[in-house]
Amino acid sequence: MKLETNAILLLVVVAVFMFLGSYFTMVVPLMDARLNAPSKDARPYTELEMKGRHVYQKEGCVYCHTQQVRNLLEETQRYGMGEEETFKRFGIRALIQAPPSQPGEFAYDQPHFLGTRRVGPDLARVGGKYDNTWHINHLRDPRSTSPGSLMPAYSWLFDKASQPTPDAIALVAYIQKLGTNYKWREEGVEQARKLQGISAALPFKEGKQ
Ligand code: HEC
Incomplete structure (x- = not known):
């Protein structure tokens, strides 16, 4: 009752709660040094990639596009590599999930x-999923x-002879860099090779424990 009838007091209490709310949801996470530290494979953009980033x-x-794989099975599976891709590129059949994005x-x-x-x-x-x-x-x-795709054609990134302009080339360089600040394809394939090597070496008979 006192709060509802005293405007000044109400304002002060609201301000205090707003401060606490912003402090704990914004300031405290920002102080976490891990947020600003580059991941181990991270490297800055090259000039060409940076130009492509501006085009993007x-x-x-x-x-229309996000750039964050969330920690959900649907996403790590969907954005990972299937057997066809690992076989074509690395000569091994494996399902490799995309790791969730890290700060x-x-x-x-x-x-x-x-x-x-x-x-x-x-x-x-x-990055690395398709070729240039x-x-x-x-x-x-x-x-x-991609038959049936909703994505608009970026015809203005091509000249009259349908050749890519420097902007289109830079954009592709940028797309190919996405996700490579973590060498997950290489690491995943290496791990799958190890696992398959181990299971091939085990004396395993079908139908028996
Ligand atoms: C109107 C929404 C829309 C916009 C704007 C758009 N896209 Fe797309 N994009 C899509 C849809 C829908 C797909 C899935 C079908 C396909 O592959 O075309 C897609 C697919 C893609 C893929 C393939 C992804 C994969 O994993 O197969 C890439 C790469 C891509 N877009 C890049 C871009 C870039 C770069 C731009 C800006 C120049 C852009 N898109 C703008 C809707 C959009």
């Missing part, structure tokens, strides 16, 4: 493009690589 920002890719991977991102809306798939682990030609074709005409 300018073209508004972030409106240290974003140490060189300013502003960050974590995003909030997924009209298209998440791009945090897309795939990306060029996809940007020129998304339907040519």
Whole structure:
């Protein structure tokens, strides 16, 4: 009752709670040194990748694509590598999940493009998933690589002869860098090789324990 009738007191109490709320949800996490430390494989962007990052920002890719793999099985599986991909690229059949995004991977991102809306798939682990030609074709005409795709064609990133402009080339360099601040493909394949080596060496008979 006292609070509801005394405006000054109410203001003071609201201000105190707002301060506490912001302090514990913003200031305390920001003091965590791990947030600013680059992850072990992180390296700054090259000039070309940085230029591509500006193109990504300018073209508004972030409106349809997030850059964060969350700690959910649906996401780590979906954005990981399937058997076909590991076989084609590393000569081994394995299912490798994409690790959830870690703060240290974003140490060189300013502003960050974590995003909030997924009209298209998440791009945090897309680097290395396709080759450069795939990306060029996809940007020129998304339907040519992904039938039924909703993504707009970025025709202004191509000249009259349908050749990629420097902006398109920079953009692809940037896309290929995404997710490589953690060498998860290489580490995952190495681990799978070890596991398969162990299971091949075990005397295992089907149907018997
Ligand atoms: C209107 C929403 C929209 C916008 C804007 C958009 N995309 Fe997409 N994007 C999609 C959809 C939907 C897909 C899934 C189908 C496909 O592969 O085309 C996709 C797929 C992709 C993929 C393949 C992802 C994968 O794992 O297969 C890449 C790479 C990509 N987009 C990059 C970009 C870039 C770079 C831009 C900005 C120049 C951009 N997108 C803008 C909707 C969008």
